Amino acid sequence: xxxxxxxxxxxxxxxxxxxxxxxxxxxxxxxxxxxxxxxxxxxxxxxxxxxxxxxxxxxxxxxxxxxxxxxxxxxxxxxxxxxxxxxxxxxxxxxxxxxxxxxxxxxxxxxxxxxxxxxxxxxxxxxxxxxxxxxxxxxxxxxxxxxxxxxxxxxxxxxxxxxxxxxxxxxxxxxxxxxxxxxxxxxxxxxxxxxxxxxxxxxxxxxxxxxxxxxxxxxxxxxxxxxxxxxxxxxxxxxxxxxxxxxxxxxxxxxxxxxxxxxxxxxxxxxxxxxxxxxxxxxxxxxxxxxxxxxxxxxxxxxxxxxxxxxxxxxxxxxxxxxxxxxxxxxxxxxxxxxxxxxxxxxxxxxxxxxxxxxxxxxxxxxxxxxxxxxxxxxxxxxxxxxxxxxxxxxxxxxxxxxxxxxxxxxxxxxxxxxxx
Numbered sequence: 001x002x003x004x005x006x007x008x009x010x011x012x013x014x015x016x017x018x019x020x021x022x023x024x025x026x027x028x029x030x031x032x033x034x035x036x037x038x039x040x041x042x043x044x045x046x047x048x049x050x051x052x053x054x055x056x057x058x059x060x061x062x063x064x065x066x067x068x069x070x071x072x073x074x075x076x077x078x079x080x081x082x083x084x085x086x087x088x089x090x091x092x093x094x095x096x097x098x099x100x101x102x103x104x105x106x107x108x109x110x111x112x113x114x115x116x117x118x119x120x121x122x123x124x125x126x127x128x129x130x131x132x133x134x135x136x137x138x139x140x141x142x143x144x145x146x147x148x149x150x151x152x153x154x155x156x157x158x159x160x161x162x163x164x165x166x167x168x169x170x171x172x173x174x175x176x177x178x179x180x181x182x183x184x185x186x187x188x189x190x191x192x193x194x195x196x197x198x199x200x201x202x203x204x205x206x207x208x209x210x211x212x213x214x215x216x217x218x219x220x221x222x223x224x225x226x227x228x229x230x231x232x233x234x235x236x237x238x239x240x241x242x243x244x245x246x247x248x249x250x251x252x253x254x255x256x257x258x259x260x261x262x263x264x265x266x267x268x269x270x271x272x273x274x275x276x277x278x279x280x281x282x283x284x285x286x287x288x289x290x291x292x293x294x295x296x297x298x299x300x301x302x303x304x305x306x307x308x309x310x311x312x313x314x315x316x317x318x319x320x321x322x323x324x325x326x327x328x329x330x331x332x333x334x335x336x337x338x339x340x341x342x343x344x345x346x347x348x349x350x351x352x353x354x355x356x357x358x359x360x361x362x363x364x365x366x367x368x369x370x371x372x373x374x375x376x377x378x379x380x381x382x383x384x385x386x387x388x389x390x391x392x393x394x395x396x397x398x399x400x401x402x403x404x405x406x407x408x409x410x411x412x413x414x415x416x417x418x419x420x421x
Contacts, residue, residue, distance in 0.1 A: 001031045003129070003251050004291075004298035005174040005229075008038040008077075011057045012293055018300070019061065027302070030067065030083040032058055033114075033129030035174040036294075039076040055081060063356040070406075073097035073114045078173075080114045080129040089407050090314035094119040096155045102133070102145045113149040113173070117166060122310025123278050124159055126166035130173040136246075139204040142176055143212050150214070164217075164256070167278050168305075171218055172253040174296065177204035179227070179248050187247055188238065191226050199227075203249055218254040221285035221301070228299055234292035251287075253301040255280060279306040315340040316399045316409030318348060321380070325417040326390045330383040331372070332365065334399055334409065344368045345402035348381060353394040353413050362395070363387035392418035 002018060016022055019030065037054055051059070052074070058081055059069050067083040070092055074080075078099070084092060095118045102112040111133060117126040130149065132142040150163050160166045179187060180202045190198045200206055200223060209215040227247035230239045239245040257280055284302040291298055315338055321331040332348050346368070349361035365383050372380040395416050399409035 001033075001170065001172065001253055001301040001303065002298055003033045003035075003172045003174070003253055005035040005131070005251060005294060005296040006054065007036050007233075007294035007296060009233075009293040010038075011054050012291060015057060015061055017290055018288055018298055019058075020300075020302075021061065021065065026065070026085075028085050028088060030058075030062060030081075031127050031170065032079075032081040032083075033127070033173050034077075034079040035129070035131040036077045037074070037079045039110075052079070054079060058083070059356040063354050066354075068355070069357040071095050071097060071116050071118070073099060073116060075099040075101065075112060075114050076110055078112065078114045078129060078131055080116055080127065082116050082118070082127065086410065088120070090316075090409055091121045091309070091311065092118050093404055093406050093408070094124075094159065095406055098153050098155065100149045100152050102148065111145070113146075113153070115153055115163065117155050117160065117163075119159070121307060122276065123168070123307050124166040126160070126163050126169045128153075128163060128169065128171050128173075130171065130175060132174070132176045134176050136178045136180070139177060139180075139208055142204075143208055143215065146171075146175075147214060164258070167258045168280060169218075169256045169258075170253065171255070172299075172301075174229075174250050175205060175252050176250050177208070177248070177252070178250070179203055179246060180207065182246075184244060184246055191238075191247060196223060196226065199223075205249075205252065218256045220252065220254045221282045223249050224285070225287040225299070226289075228287045228297040230295045231292070231297065233295060236289055236292075239295070251296055251299040253285065253299060255282075255303075276308040276310055280304070281306070311338075313337045314409045315401070318397050318399045318409040319411045320395075320397055320414045323417065324388060324395070324414065326385055326388045326392070327417075329385045330388060332381040332383060332397055333378055334367070334381065335378050340401060340408060341403040342367075342401065343403050347400050347402070349398050349400060350383070350388070350416075351396050351398060353396060355396075358398075358400065358407065361398075362389050364400075367399075388416060390418065392416045 070084050071082045097116045099114045100112045111131050113130040115128040132145050227249050229248050229250040230245040281304045287297045287299050318334040321333050324330045347364045349364040370382045372382045394413050397411040398407045401408045
């Protein structure tokens with residue numbers, strides 16, 4: 001997980017270190033929350049038409065390594081991206097996103113929260129990226145804003161309609177809590193002498209947790225990295241401007257595992273996921289000092305999520321039948337492996353291996369309109385040769401369920417032969 005206030009800057013050239021791309025152990029999921037992505041009106045309109053530069057960089061860096069952008073949401077300067085290894089994608093379902101504005105009377109959306117919630121192997125997870133009110137004196141307002149976001153964000157009437165209904169919640173972002181009471185000299189002396197523990201008791205979030213019940217439900221790792229705000233850009237030097245802003249741990253990652261509770265007798269059959277426990281362990285919580293495009297340093301959390309899979313097979317098996325080439329019509333075979341809400345709006349997309357998001361298909365076919373034959377076990381769907389890329393290459397097929405709004409089956413990679421030019 002990454003949280004970073006990018007202060008309207010353009011992205012750096014390389015994010016390998018930020019995402020630990022050269023680490024021998026590769027994560028299953030990446031969750032990236034940014035704040036203050038440049039959102040001037042003309043730029044925001046352009047970003048809505050084409051991918052913003054930050055999303056483009058993360059997608060271009062992760063797609064060649066087998067990660068797919070499963071979901072994203074943006075509200076002005078707030079951006080949240082969720083990536084998964086391709087193998088997990090058919091088991092990520094019930095995806096919803098929402099947002100809450102809190103800044104400038106809730107109108108412009110310069111502050112607030114964006115969230116993505118989903119079912120991961122049957123377990124309900126929620127990721128909430130916030131940018132809360134700034135300045136030292138607004139600690140209580142920051143808590144009020146967080147509670148307002150929790151109260152207003154809803155995901156429909158079914159499973160986990162509110163943020164805290166989810167089995168696991170990550171709350172992160174530029175939460176803007178400051179270090180109270182201490183003077184600048186003492187603060188900087190503690191940082192340079194690596195005595196960060198002397199500052200912890202005056203961290204506003206730590207202080208507010210002692211009296212706010214909702215905060216006490218969230219855990220956080222020790223603040224063993226130096227405060228991530230505020231730096232002179234392209235340096236490791238804290239603010240040297242006339243304002244001389246005090247350093248602070250404004251950028252944070254917290255989590256909450258829902259307390260186990262016994263459901264009422266009549267709900268036990270419906271609430272099956274209560275039978276399957278989930279455990280979370282934080283392996284690392286640190287900042288990355290090498291990035292200087294912003295006056296904040298990014299914060300990275302690495303977690304091990306242990307859960308029992310509520311299902312082991314995808315909803316649909318899909319595969320390419322026979323030879324595929326731009327010179328001949330092709331056939332797709334799919335078979336449901338368990339009941340799911342299929343519809344006439346379901347489609348099967350052809351993708352190059354290493355595709356970045358669901359919208360990156362080369363071509364697609366409607367499963368009902370182009371159906372050739374079917375029985376109880378197998379359905380054949382026709383794909384015209386005119387829709388198959390002439391250049392060929394390694395491809396996969398993905399079955400997209402319109403009702404569930406997610407990919408529910410992915411084929412093994414197969415070769416598409418180059419057509420005759």
